[in-house]
Amino acid sequence: MNAGEALLVAGMLHLGFQATVTGVVYPALSDVGDDDWARAHDAHSRRITRLVAPVYLLLAGACLWVLVAGPYDALLLAAVSGAVLSGVTTMAVAAPTHGRLGRGRTSSAVRRLLAADAVRLVGALVCAGCSLLWFVG
Numbered sequence: 001m002n003a004g005e006a007l008l009v010a011g012m013l014h015l016g017f018q019a020t021v022t023g024v025v026y027p028a029l030s031d032v033g034d035d036d037w038a039r040a041h042d043a044h045s046r047r048i049t050r051l052v053a054p055v056y057l058l059l060a061g062a063c064l065w066v067l068v069a070g071p072y073d074a075l076l077l078a079a080v081s082g083a084v085l086s087g088v089t090t091m092a093v094a095a096p097t098h099g100r101l102g103r104g105r106t107s108s109a110v111r112r113l114l115a116a117d118a119v120r121l122v123g124a125l126v127c128a129g130c131s132l133l134w135f136v137g
Contacts, residue, residue, distance in 0.1 A: 003062070003069040004076050008131040010055075011079060015128040016087065017055045021048075022121045030110055037105040045098060056090070058125075059083050075134035082126025089119045112113035 001009075025048070049075040063080045093116035100109045 003065040004073070004131065004134055007062040007066050007079055007083075007127070008135050010059045011083065011124070011127040014055055014059045014083070015124040017051060018121050018124040022117050026114060026117055030114070034105055038102075040050045041098075041101055041105070045102065048090065052090075054083060056087060060087065073134060075130045075137070079127045079134065080132035082123045082128075082130060084123070085126070086120040086123030089116050089123065092118065 007019055025044070029040060029044055060083075064082050066076050094113060097109055097113045097116060100106075101113065
């Protein structure tokens, strides 16, 4: 396996994870009422961390491998950019918003989380799509 293939595998894994969060996990969490919010959000946070950490570590490792290995291919650099978009959005917006939501639900914090999630999905699509185009090209 080379760096581009590793990015393809990690990018597809990340896309599957992110699409599940966007299409299933966050809509279900958003439907939780205020009375059950603290319990549901706490349970979500504990469970999702078990998946987020390995997925993002694999993705970061594959991106680093691509950047270190060279030569630089435009599609692989675009794929890395998509992964970086997802990662930075997670660190700068989603994680702090989850911290805020852990102290209590507000509609503005939920909207912010869903907006960040949409950005992460776009990043995951760019990463997976560009690495797939590189692979088949």
